[in-house]
Amino acid sequence: MIRERIHKIQSELPPSVKLVAVSKFHPVSELMEAYDAGQRIFGENRPQELAAKVPQMPSDVQWHFIGHLQTNKLKLVLPYVSMLQSVDSVRLLDAVNAWCVREGRVLDILLELHLGAEETKGGLTEREIENDILPKASAYAGVRFCGLMGMATHTDDESVIRADFARIASLHSRLRTTFPALTSFTELSIGMSSDYPLALSAGATIIRLGTTIFGPREY
Numbered sequence: 193m194i195r196e197r198i199h200k201i202q203s204e205l206p207p208s209v210k211l212v213a214v215s216k217f218h219p220v221s222e223l224m225e226a227y228d229a230g231q232r233i234f235g236e237n238r239p240q241e242l243a244a245k246v247p248q249m250p251s252d253v254q255w256h257f258i259g260h261l262q263t264n265k266l267k268l269v270l271p272y273v274s275m276l277q278s279v280d281s282v283r284l285l286d287a288v289n290a291w292c293v294r295e296g297r298v299l300d301i302l303l304e305l306h307l308g309a310e311e312t313k314g315g316l317t318e319r320e321i322e323n324d325i326l327p328k329a330s331a332y333a334g335v336r337f338c339g340l341m342g343m344a345t346h347t348d349d350e351s352v353i354r355a356d357f358a359r360i361a362s363l364h365s366r367l368r369t370t371f372p373a374l375t376s377f378t379e380l381s382i383g384m385s386s387d388y389p390l391a392l393s394a395g396a397t398i399i400r401l402g403t404t405i406f407g408p409r410e411y
């Protein structure tokens with residue numbers, strides 16, 4: 193089943209769009225089914241679970257961390273990931289950068305924009321990204337700014353989701369114009385199982401699918 197779902201999704205995606213298989217809460221046996229179907233990028237959102245799965249999977253897996261990361265958990269996550277998609281505060285950015293500089297690494301990161309209803313979750317504001325972080329991008333020697341990540345409002349109202357995706361896509365293109373020296377700032381990670389067709393229309397370059405690939409999660 194997992195194999196067929198991966199092949200179906202991959203056949204429908206433009207070749208330039210990367211698929212992250214969000215494997216949180218699913219056992220390694222299911223991740224291996226996806227791996228055997230050709231999937232190489234996996235997304236996890238809990239540090240302990242990531243650290244436990246990494247040694248059980250082949251070494252050519254690319255792990256993306258997509259959840260809230262506390263600054264005291266960096267060493268459970270950063271050694272293993274090829275991308276940290278969920279940089280959701282300046283404090284976390286500073287801590288990640290300092291850790292990478294100490295380790296002599298440069299880590300690919302996405303800045304997570306706070307999208308959706310005011311009361312929902314975390315994330316950076318447009319102002320923090322545009323006025324505080326990116327003007328100082330060259331001072332962050334430990335990270336490579338690869339683009340933006342966002343989660344649309346959790347709603348059945350497509351017009352709300354479209355508006356969220358349009359906002360992050362337009363911020364992304366404005367930032368690329370404002371900061372042309374940031375040549376790596378190409379990625380737009382939007383779209384989950386319920387809304388990825390809308391995300392693709394809005395210009396997603398990375399989509400993050402859990403349920404569509406692995407079925408429902410049992411919490």
Ligand SMILES: *Cc1c(COP(=O)(O)O)cnc(C)c1O
Nearest residue numbers: 214237258384385400401402403
């Ligand atoms: C869990 C999760 C996903 C995948 O959700 P599905 O609805 O199962 O596709 C994508 N992005 C983030 C940040 C997540 O936490």
